[in-house]
Amino acid sequence: MTEQATGFDALAPSVQHHIVNTLGWSALRPLQEEAAAPLVAGQDAILLAPTAGGKTEAATFPLLTRMSNEDWRGTSVLYVCPLRALLNNLQPRLSSYAQWLGRTAEVRHGDTTAGQRKRLQAEPPDILLTTPESLEAMLVSTVTSPQVMFANLRAIVVDEVHAFAGDDRGWHLQGVLSRLEAIAGRPLQRIGLSATVGNPHELLRWLRGPGRDGHGSVIDPGGIGKDSVVHLDWVGTVDNAAEVISRLHRGEKRLVFADSRRSVESLTLSLRERKVETFASHSSLSVDERRRSEQAFAEAQDTVIVATSTLELGIDVGDLDRCLQVGAPRTVASMLQRLGRTGRRADTARNMLFLGTTEEEFLRACGLLLLWSEGYVEPIQPPPMPYHVISQQILGLTLQRRALTREDIHHDLAAFAPLTGTEGEAIIDHMLEQQFLVSDGELLFAGPAAESRYGGMHFRDVMAVFTAAPQFTVLHGRTEIGQIDPMVLRSPHDGSLTITLAGKGWRVTSIDWNRQRAQVEPSTVGGKVRWSGVPQPISAALTSAIRRSLQGVDPEGVELTRRAQEKLAELRAEFTPFVGVNESDVLAPHDRGRARWWTWAGGRENARTLAALTRVAPELLGEAPTWDNYAITLSEEATMPALRVALAEALERVTEGDDVFAPLIDEKVLREVKFGDMVPERMLRAEVAGR
Template sequence: MVFRHFSKEIQKLIEKKGFTEPTISQKMGIPEILSGKNVLIIAPTSSGKTESAFLPLLDIIHRKKMKPVSLLYITPLKSLNRDMLKRLFWWADNLDINITVRHGDTSQQERKEQREMPAKVFITTPETLGAILPGKKMRKHLRNVEFVIVDEIHELCENKRGTQLSLLLERLKNIAGDFQRIGLSATVGSPKAVAEFLGKNVKIIRADSEKKFKIKVILPEENAKKIADQLLITESAAARLNALYKIINNHKSSLVFTNTRQTAEVLSSRLRQLDKEFLQDVHHSSISKVARITIEENFKKEKLKTLICTSSLELGIDIGSIETVVQYMSPRQTIKLIQRVGRSGHTIKEESKGSILASSDDDIFESAVIAKRALEKRLEKIKIYKEPKDVLASQIVGLTLEKYGITSKEIFSIIKEAYPFRKMEEKEFIKLIKFLANLHFFWLSPYKANKNSCDENYQLRRSRKAWQYYYENLSTIPDIWRYKVISVVENEPVGYLDEGFVAEYGEPGNSFVFRGRTWKIIDVSENKVFVEPFEDIQSAVPAWEGELIPVPLAVAKEVGELRKTIAKALNSKKNIIEKIRRQYHVNDFGVKNMIKTIKKQKKYFVPDFYNWLLEQHQDFLILHTCAGSLVNNTLGRYLSFIISEETGISVQLKTDPYRIIIKSFAKPEQVIKILNNAHDLKNTLIKNLERSSLFKWRFIHVAKRFGVMQRNVKFQNISLPKVIDIYRKLT
């Protein structure tokens, strides 16, 4: 048994904890870690993967009496840091190994103590690692780092936080020398890519096959008229609410996941109206830290039956035993469903149980496809974010803080070790440091290692401005301003919209749905959006501080295939009900609703990925595509740009994973002609996106991270064309 590889002290603690037999992740992972290999462990929640990484390293630190800081444990969330400290403290304390947490909420007194008397084990976030690297005293302690664990690594790979972490690890390696790297994740769609992101010669350990899942897709029957009348909502919404209420009551504990914070708040409010004594609460990242901790503890102590939550509880925060998980409407991605349903079933031997409470039409089809893909473990591929120069800029400046007079050759050799920057050309790098020197973060002077050297090399000497710039840009997550929405009719506030939504949709004349009503934008001022009530068949729905995650092409494509399968069965008069129920795990009412939808549409035409349908309704053109969120958004923008150029009239656009809706005076024939002649799509998009509010918003966030603009600048106050012209040469 692998536990025999440990020292007697660890073996006694394992026995005391009641670990009679190692899990698969522990059997496979512990020997590899003890042998010093870099590993990526993929194993479900509650499979003991944290212990499979932590215990062998703790044993090594204990036996070799290593100096602080020996181990860095990096997680993507501060709440996970807090949770890990509680979980791992017992082990460390019993071995007389000190362990601490360091993140943005750490007090000044604690930071001082950590500098003077550091712990051997540091639990932290990528941003905090960036904060401590330039510190002279902390850098001295970080020279002792022998091990780094990156928990929930899949959460970081695809975004700028991941590229930042990749660079930070190489900066750490430059200080400490090579160290052992261990990545942990419950769900990874591209293990090889994630392993390469983590480091070199990483062994992939897959222990994810041991966990069993049971997932159902439920479309509730609309028999809740009394609830609908009571709460003044539609019968379909009342049916979902009633079904949710029954599922929660039939289980000891549950988590209910929604895709936006707004939905979570609305659901919780309606459940409270339905039953004032109902033991439930809301959990999302907009709730204060103190309140979140209280909510988590109340749930763990069984003072609450359920939590209505967003992705804030998707990761492995310990909140006790969860009997079942409910996903309210489609999770939009397979990996999200696996991650969320995986929270149920407290031990690895227990089955993880979950339900998707779907609505009709697109949602039930999408939910069915995602449930099938999840049970077949066909996860979305991970795409590593490559070479973001705004992230690189702050890391270059960070290296100048660590070493005064560092050379460009030294910096380039460090960043080339980071996987997202492995293919970067040196001429691009030199171009970037010259740009940063023009911003006065450091002075550049030609440098030759020896008299015969012909290579272009510079010495970088930091300025005072470098310190402020670096510490203002520790986070790659942009600051989001909120706009007050005011009705010009009542002259009263309606609510708030986040800056990203205003940037993308906030043009006068555009409409959106908010608090169950449709509003038309009249004007956008400094921090206010003026609106009036408006009747519209399609309006953009504002997600609360951020967009919904995109539905991948593969999922939308399979939705089209499912549509065609049902249509063909109807043509041949085959009984398709049992097949869909068995293969897609949909309840009877849901299957009948799907068949009813296709039967109705079959009179005209059933669109899929390969066969599109173009319809006209009043001054709306609707193109049905089954191409997913990103393809439809891209194609929709292209169509709207071309139509605007040809007609000289602005076009309103809305897209979802299955259709593109354009409000315009254009004819269907014009759209078909544009699609048939779409040879220069990329250049057309680049040219026109520069004029869009969305590009302006994104550009400003990048400019702020470069230090080109002050952090308090708002996107509507900038003359963007002038700024772009000044910095165009950088790209």
């Protein structure tokens, strides 16, 4: 009887040799074993595994095999990540693997210098690590030819694909991939790497795009089981959290997540005041500052790093002993990513300690842990109706080709799912009307409106689908520390203005309002810290779980400290009248003569319900109706029977084609949609309402 072929057998002999002799591996990990044969055969795939589950190698080894077997030349593989730091972290590893075949792997992103870019053009790497924004920049470049640069493409790896698919950067990426396939003249093999998601097959269909032939695979050897050690504690304040962290797990390496940059700064400063070696990592710190923190943390042992979700993704900070969470993330998927940071060594278990600092966060943690204990993971849902991304891709393609026809647009964006004939044509017509495009016979060109609105810095604004909030750069001498919200610098203060950044106190010595820079010098005390942001609603699944937790359902496999048990008992008693133990809906008195309807439906559903009531029964709303994740505030005259009648009427009108549940649109929101001015107003309103 012949031995059954393994995934390892599917790899090229040279790759096999280095796995055994250079890496010293006795076997592939389960994901790598299962992925090898289908990927070597050229299949599209989604590879699922927790952080440090070997996803990068599971994708790279088969692609190196194809590169060797099929003699790929030039830049044949793209490796796309959502974060520059992740690319920097991966490059040395991918470069070492590429060298097994005498090939190269290089990084290009927004921090790549002009000299490095020139070298990459002269010597194209076999594997290019990059972001969607840098791909866009290369496609519209007037310096290099995208036809030459991308003619040899064969495959793309999308790392942390769930992070892309959940927002408009994913649609941007899909449009860019369609244009790259048009240049290469062939479909690219598409491989997505992801943590556990609730709908991996739908995620694979999204990644592949429309019109793909052949099979695709979801490869999932199993994620993080319930054998993880998870605790929940109630501490009440960030300062108390710092005290707990300073006393626990001494001598160990601890990664602490906090879900805002402000909390990261406050917690880092508090820990340093307690003589704990602590580093900070978040998106508003300079690249060098983050790199210094992450490197120092990776090399130390008795230390703490405090981070936002920037360290949730696959950046390597070495073996961790403990993962702690101050507050709570908004999804089980995020929790799994963070939990997966620990337990890499054979003698350790995955572990996570939640520290509740506010009642809101504590309840969110309770709901999240209940969902986790039930095995729930959120589905990834790409944003609907990305009309503004369609307009951005049409303009980007026009800049790329200099002149093109409508047929060219539909050809080059054929693998871009949102571009349908009717909607695409309506957007092109509008762009012509508003002179974002101009025509000469059948040929289309970028118009004067595009030049005046988006043409600055060689159309730099077209490279990204998001607009970053304005921030001031903070400098100590010539060293950039990071960026802060300008409102911090404008806020009233007595005497010297001090700020906190990178977990340290700084005194502001001068402000250059024109260049948006602030000079600082070290201070013995911390000061103000803030960044602007938009509150994010939580899902109906999570608000429902919070309700069930308040009704008395406990998560299995989670240990609550005595303080957490007491706090949960207190909150359960407080919310008893509002959680509908005996009925599904609760209407309760509220302040200023209003009533509060506790729906526990999530922010999005509550916004839709309030919109329907506004159109169907405005008399129930009162003067200042509001909604949040848990409830809708109405007139004191509102009653449950009246609300049921109103909702029944709303549902009847929906069956007649009147979408009374479409959320009410603030005109300011319409103006803030990047590229929204290139979309017909009715379509833009539909997009914003649909989201």
